[in-house]
Amino acid sequence: MxxxxxxxxxxxxxxxxxxxxxxxxxxxxxxxxxxxQLNGSRPIPAIIKNLSPSDEIFRAQVAALKERLEAQKAAADSDGAAKPGAGLKRNVIMENFLGQVAARYQVATHTTESFRERLIHFWTNHFAVSMDKVAVAAMAGTLENEAIRPNLHLSFYDLLLAAESHPAMILYLDNQMSMGPNSQVAQLAKRRANLKRKFDINENLGREILELHTLGVSGGYTQTDVTHFATALTGWSIVGEQGGFAAANRLAKDSDSLDGKFLFREGLHEPGAQTVLGKRYNESGIDQPKAILKDLSRHPATASFIATKLARHFIADEPPAAAVTRIAKAFRDSEGHLPTVHAAVVDSVEGWASTPAKFKTPHEFVVSTFRALDYLPDKPLLILQPFESLGQAPFSPGSPAGWADIAGRWDGSDALMKRIEWATQVAQKLGGRISPVQLAERSLGDALGEHTRMALNGAADGVQGTTLWLVSPEFQRR
Amino acid sequence: MNKQFIDSKARREFLCNTTMAGLSALVPAISFGYAQTDARFVFIILRGALDGLAAVAPYGDGNYQRVRGALALPAPGSADGVLKLDGMFALNPALKNLHALYQAKELLVLHAIASPYRERSHFDGQDLLENGTDAPHGSLDGWLNRALLSMPAAKKQKTDQLAVAFAQNLPLVLRGEQKVGSWAPSRLPGTDDDTLQRIAALYSSDEYFLSRLQTAMSTDAIAGEGGNRMAGNANGQRNNSLASVVSAAGKMLKQADGPRVAVMEATGWDTPANQGAEQGQLFLRLADLDRAVDSLRSELGPVWQNTAVMVATEFGRTVAINGTRGTDHGTASCAFLAGGAVNGGKVIADWPGLADKDLYQGRDLQPTMDLRSAFKGVLATHMGVGESVLETSVFTNSHSAKPMLELVRKI
The missing domain is CATH 1.10.8 (Helicase, Ruva Protein; domain 3)
Incomplete structure (x- = not known):
């Protein structure tokens, strides 16, 4: 028992x-x-390997935009005739996005290491990018596969560095053109006439690294720290003229095979030392932001912030302080060695309480349904549909804070009705092949309560019984 | 069994005992008939920090053109020019319908206004805007929910449908002790009545699930009369537009026995890059807001006369343009109050000025008014919430924010 x-x-x-x-x-x-499931690396699953990498997507998107601009220009020249090529960019987005969705849920549904996979989802959400920003829409799903998945057995610093230098993160938080007012490029531009543009830093990436990725909002930093860190991050960019799509029509170059990859642009970097959290960083070039990232990754506030998030995810919305303290200590003692930190979560006695404290998010509800039924729709659009309908479309948290990990954000009355409706749809498709009680026993084991068992036994038919199993309190909690 | 639910225990028994009755027996039992006020209050939250200087341009400020640079909007009367309010302020050209409301004295503009939050995190800023205290995470429930508990409209109200959030999940401002509903368009097929009855029975031993199911079924029944749950979001995209919910909101709010309070939210106001001026991304978001307010007005019909719509955001943006043709997180922004019940046709501002020395921390529009003053004023005069309750439980530690009691007419 x-x-x-x-x-x-x-x-x-x-x-x-x-x-x-x-x-x-x-x-x-x-x-x-x-x-x-925690130590060592794993081969990247074949279905994920087959996806286009972020830099390739970047180039495809720039090429599609160029084509569209040319087509629009041609159409304008020929007095508004047909516009071939319009919508090409959108196809780049949909093709890549749907491929990423299908691959992600193939793996999530079938993996025998679902704790590891949940940790991958957790860290992707921690370093959230959202596809509702058009510039990253086609590559939002690549950050997980390129920055998170290969680094789960290393340290938090490795993970942090991989995530912050990923092109989707740089584009999402607008750092590609952040430049120092005294950088070489800004100095050069000032000497030329008729340049209306202002050359300055963009604070976004620096601020969100401090607030959301490392120290946390109460981690003891000030607006001055944000500004100095953002200044240190000037030049932290990607290959591609202007690093964005606005200048796509000026991208004609001999070779652009590196476009979309990370690039530290010395010419945009603000020269001189920066002081962050009271420490002066005299390094030049890329060594300066890297040194700050390294210190942030080992800061005690970061250890507490990460420990709190992990405990909230695995134990309870209001995480028990003792568990947070132990996980934070494991983080500090191991200098953020992720397998050690993750093992500390498993070793938290609070995580093994027999009463489930967590209400599944829409994402968890759908994935656990797929897994329990060993079923995934064959078309990517159909895989996507329940996540969207239940309010948690993949790669679309809508903000760099990622999806919230507390029930209050998911348990509105309307959200419950959506789950019931989707469960009905799934049951209509699959119900009746296996008895609902059997489905409940093999997914919930001894957690299946008598009241629910009786309701399943008394169901009018297999479809209804399967619906009841999926919407039962036992299946919706973990 | 009386058709009015008496308490949750009776409701539970009712649900259990009606397993064999149709759903039709369940739904009409929900009635809004006890609301004691005709006033309607709608709160629209703009998430992401609206640039108040872009929405309401202080074109009469001598520093405006200089400090805004490429983001400065064309003068009133010129092509794509701002829409003049008075000698100092003008609306973004996207806000045509709001401009018409202003001329009809049904729009108030509040400028250089902010919550008490003085840091620059979206998430903490929104939390504080909604929790009603003077600290992020200062309360786990929202000020509007706490206000509902003491509204005259809630007296004798046996239903949990006094207020509805037009979102799949409850925004913090409406979370709390008073039960409220939520509604969002669906693309999923319905579940048959018998199965719903059995789910209700399944939940009979779990109040957490039971209460949510009951609220959902009653909200659907109301929306079904007008708003079509199945119609929205047909393009399959995640929708951050107000357009998908505003019509359903209007249909529910205009019913004599409908909800009195509604909350809507729109995202996409964070514009750190390529913000645009008289066109561009922010222009499009403002145009969506403008259309939404106008659709709500036309859907409400005569009930618009009893309505006040508050539009607010968590904080403003920097006065100066940043290195990526956008603006960074700032402090004060603007807010709107629209509706037939509003004492409109005015801009209320204690204008701090845009000279470098006048800016908050040398970068942001200086806040000179407290959003809580506006919230308190509307709740007191429009929704009848007692001023002492406002001070003690709705907005704790807000004595410095005196309620603005002239914002709405007595209806």
Whole structure:
């Protein structure tokens, strides 16, 4: 009994939801099963390898925009005739986005290491980019695969550096053209006439790294720290003229095969030392922002902030202070070694409480449904649909803070009705093949309550019973 | 069984006992018939920090052209020019309908206004705007929910539908002890009545799920009379536009026994790059807001006369343009109050000026009015919330923010 409940907790609270047969596999050693997923690297799944990388997407998007501008120009020249090529850019977005969605949920549905996969989702959400910004719409899903997935066995600094230098992050937080007022480029431009543009820093990336990625909003930094850090980050950019799409029509070059990759532009970097959190950074060039990032990654406030977020994700919306303290200590003692930090989460006794404290987010609800039924729609648009309808479309958190990890953001009355409606749709498609009680037992094990079991037994038919199982309180909590 | 739910226990029994009755027996049981006021209050939250100087240009300030640079809007009367309000202020050209409301004395503009928040985090700023205290995370529930508890309209109200959030999930401002509903358009097929009854029975031992299900079913029943739940969001895109909910909101609010308070939210106001001036991304967001207010007005019909619509954002943006043709996070912004009940046709501002020495921390529009003063004024005079309650529980530690009692007419 007890082993069975521990297996339910390991697969549903720590993992992404039990697949058929998984509870039986995990039962003998639930903690061992979780910890075995933490160390070492893993090969990138083939379906993810087949996706276009971010720089390729960047180039395709620039090329599509160029074509469209030329087509519009041609149309204007020929008195407003047909506009071939309009909408090309949108195709670049949809093709890549749908491919990324399909790959992400293929892996999430079928993986036998769903704790590791949940951690990957967690960190992607921590370093959130959102596709509602057009410039990153086609590559929003690449940050997870290029910056998070390959670094889960390394340190938080490695993860931080990979995420902040990812082109989607740079474009999302507008750093590609942030330049120092005394940088070489700004100086040169000032000497030329008729340049109305102002050359200055953009604070966005620097601010969000401090507030959302490292110290947290109460981490003890000031507006001056933001400004100085953002100044140190000037030049932290990507390849491509102007680093953006606005100047796509001026991109004609001999070779642009590197466009879209990270580039530190010395010419945009503000010369001189910067003081951040009371420490003076005399380094020049890229060494300066890297030194600050390194110190931020090991700051005690960062350890507490990350520990709180992990405890909130795995234990409870209001995380128990003792668990946060222990995870933060593991973070500090290991200098942010991620497998050590993640193991500290598994070792938190509070995480094994028999009563589930977390209400599943829409994303967790849909993924755990796919896993429990070993089912994924065959068309990417159909995979996307439930996430969208339930209010959590992939790669679209809408802000750099990512999706909230507290029930109050997901448990509105209308949101519950949407879950019921989607569960009905799933049950209509799949219900009746397996008895609802059997589905409930293999996904919820000993967590299945008597009241729900009776309701499933009394259901009018398999479709109704499957709906009841999916919307039951037991299945909606973890 | 009486058709009015008496308390949650009776409701629970009712739900359990009606397993074999149709859903039709369940839905008409929800009634709004006890609301004691005809006043309607709509709160529209603009998330992301609206640039107040772009929405309401102080074109008469001698420093305006200089400090705004490429973001300065063309003068009144010129092509794509700002829409003149008075000798000092003018609306962004996107706000045509709001301009018409101003001329009809149904729009108030509040400028150089801010919440008590003085840092620059969106998330903390929005939290404070909605929690009603003077600190981020100072309360786990929202000021509008706390105000609902003491509105005369809530007296004898047995329903949890006094207020509705037009969002899938409740914004903080409406979270709290008073039960409220939420509504958003759906693209999913419905669930049959028998299954819904059985889900209600399944939830009978779990109040958390049961209360939400009950609220959802009653809200749907009301929206179904007008707003079409199935119609919205047909293009399959995540929709940050107000247009998808404003018509349903109007249909619900105009019912004599409908909700009295509604909250809507629109995202996309963060413009750190390529903000645009008389056209561009911010122009398009403002045009969406402008259309939404106008649709709400026409949908409400005569009820517009009893309505006040407050539009506010978490903070403003820098006065100067940044290195990426946008603006960074700032402090004071503007706010709007629209509606037939509004004492409109005025700009209320204690203008701080745009000279470098006048700016907050040398970069932002200096706040000279407190948003809580406006919120308190509207709640007191329009919704009948007692001033002592406003001070003690709705907006704690807000004695410095005196309620503005002249914003709405007595209706």
């Amino acid at each position: 007890a082993d069975n409940l521990q297996a339910v907790i390991a697969t549903n609270r720590f993992g992404l939801g039990a697949r058929p047969g998984e509870l039986a596999t995990v039962k003998s050693d639930p903690r061992g099963w979780l910890k075995a």
